[in-house]
Amino acid sequence: MPTSRSAKASRADVAQQILEQATRLFAAHGFSGVSLADIAKSVGIRKPSLLYHFQSKDTLRRSVLEEILAHWNETLPQLLMAASTGSEQFDTVLSTTVRFFADDPDRARLILRELLDRPEEMQPLIEAHVRPWVGIVADYIRRGQEAGRVRAEVDPRAYVGHMTVLVLGSMATYEAVGSLGPELEVQESSAQLLERQTAELLRIAKVSLFRPRPVADSTTHSQRNQDFGPERPESDD
Amino acid sequence: MPTSRSAKASRADVAQQILEQATRLFAAHGFSGVSLADIAKSVGIRKPSLLYHFQSKDTLRRSVLEEILAHWNETLPQLLMAASTGSEQFDTVLSTTVRFFADDPDRARLILRELLDRPEEMQPLIEAHVRPWVGIVADYIRRGQEAGRVRAEVDPRAYVGHMTVLVLGSMATYEAVGSLGPELEVQESSAQLLERQTAELLRIAKVSLFRPRPVADSTTHSQRNQDFGPERPESDD
DNA sequence: CCTACCGATCGGTAGG
DNA sequence: CCTACCGATCGGTAGG
Structure with a gap:
């Protein structure tokens, strides 16, 4: 009887376990901060078995990366x-990415x-994996600028780059950076913190892209969620 | 006569050179991706001399970090x-950080x-090194929200966290991510790329914070840089 | 600041 | 998937 919990682990199972543990450990300590013995140990096998x-080690690194990009x-x-209009496509790309x-912040x-x-x-x-949706977003921004929906000052390339970095960086470090606030308030759970960060991230992404919609009352400050980008249906192209 | 270019290197000079090379190498390859021999070699000394x-290695890592934070x-x-008003303080903190x-993107x-x-x-x-200015920014946001200058929806804590991550992430990866754009256009120099990224970053930071100022013409889209936050002098508190 | 050296660990192989 | 083993390199020390 093998020592592992399930009766028998198939080849594919073991390979998958190796990928999972390698992902977790590389994400936490970096490629050069993790040894093959570390990974093997956390899977419950020996180092030469991992190399079977x-x-x-570099093959394993590339496989981890490929698995994430494939997913x-x-x-x-x-x-x-499923998204037909440009506005829906933009929203899909943004919220799906987030x-x-x-x-899985390890990604x-x-x-x-x-x-x-x-x-x-x-x-x-x-270039290969991010291009397609960068194209969609950049096109949407350009068409939106022509139609007056999107702020003329937006630099499409730089905007997409910053949003990419913002999503990656915020999700990667939300635990260390999320606790920044000046007053510690009530201790938030990790999930609450992540949710709050996500909401603010989406707000920043949209408000820095879309032109404010004309509002009747422009001198007082209402609490409404205006200025949040077009939610109305729109014709594209 | 020593082999180095200058006639004689004082103790402090060598220590400073070690710090510089360690910063450069740790930034490029990570702490565990760099050996003491690597650092010593790039300084032109031997490993035991470095350890003098x-x-x-961990002391060196902490020293590198401390030097950056001290600066x-x-x-x-x-x-x-030098900044008296809240608006000036906000601008100082943001642009100084960027x-x-x-x-030095290595930082x-x-x-x-x-x-x-x-x-x-x-x-x-x-907590220790970022707190002071987080406090200033968060206070400014809260007062701005009360005065209607700042968007009511802004989550001060999350906003500051995201901007921190955005600056760090964009400056750290601008070379790899800056080349995202869908069309390759004219090849930009590294400095041009950095400048463009910086301008867009400041735009995103401000526009996602400040409420749009009321504009007379709200249906057509002019190319003006409205909606860019208060530039007028203002009374604080 | 150097040479000489230490035990521990690294990625990887032989051979089953 | 294992045991046994490899040369290379790791951070660090002795001693000058």
Whole structure:
């Protein structure tokens, strides 16, 4: 009888466990901060067994990265097809991206680390996996600028870059940075903190993109959520 | 005659060179991705000599971090004293922070890495070194909300956290992420790219904070830079 | 600031 | 998937 909880682990199961533990450990301590023995130990096998499933440490690193990007490519296009208007597409890309990394902040940590450790190697990967939706968002911004919906001052390229970094960085470090506030108030749970950060992030993303809608009362300050971008249906192209 | 270019390197000179090279290498490859021999080699000394100046690798890491934070504490309070109104103070904190990291992106990379590698250890440091100006900004936001200058929906804590992450992340990764744009256009220099990113960052920070000022013509879209926060002098408190 | 050296750990291989 | 083992490199020390 094997020592693991389930009766028997198939080849694929073990490989998947290795990927999961490697993701977790690389996200927490970085690629060079984790040894193959660390990963093997957390899976419950020996180092040479790990190297049977993944030829080298670097192969394992690339597999971890590929798994995340593959999952991303499964998620976004599917949701994007359901969105017909440009406004819906923009909203889908933004909220899907935020949710993807909020669902598992380790994804954000890992990609941020790769961006820091191997910028040259990441550039083509960004090009390949982020291009499609960058195109959608950039097109939407340009059309929105022509139609007067989007602020003329927005630099589409820089805007998308900043939002990417903001989502990655906020999700990767929300625990350390989320506790910034000047008064400590009531202790928030990690989930509450993440939710609050997410809401503010979406607000910043939208308000810095869309032109304010004309409001009747423009001198007093109401508490309404105006200025939050177009929610009305709109014709595209 | 020593082998180095200058006639003689004092103790302090060597220690400073070690700090500089360690900052550069830790920023590029992470703490565990750099060996003491790497650092010693780039300074032009041997590993045991390095350990004469810094008792251990971890001591060197803390010294690098301290040097950055000390430089930060020299920069901000000085500029802050010259700013009298709340609006000026906000502007000082924001633009000084951006410039501090734009001046040397390695600072952003190093702090971001520490945030990822040792979040528990960084929390008190954030508390100590970021608190003062977080307080100033948060107070300014709250007073601005009461006066109707600042959007009521802004979550001061989350806003400051996001802006911190945005500045750090954008400055740390501007090379890899700045090249995101859908069309490659003319090849920009690194300095041009950084400048463009900085301008858009400041725009996002301000527009997502300040309420739009009432505009006479609210249906057509002019190219003017309205909605960019208060530039008029104002009374505080 | 150096040479010489330490035990521990690294990624990876042989061979089953 | 394991035991046994490899050379290289790690952070750090002795001693000058």
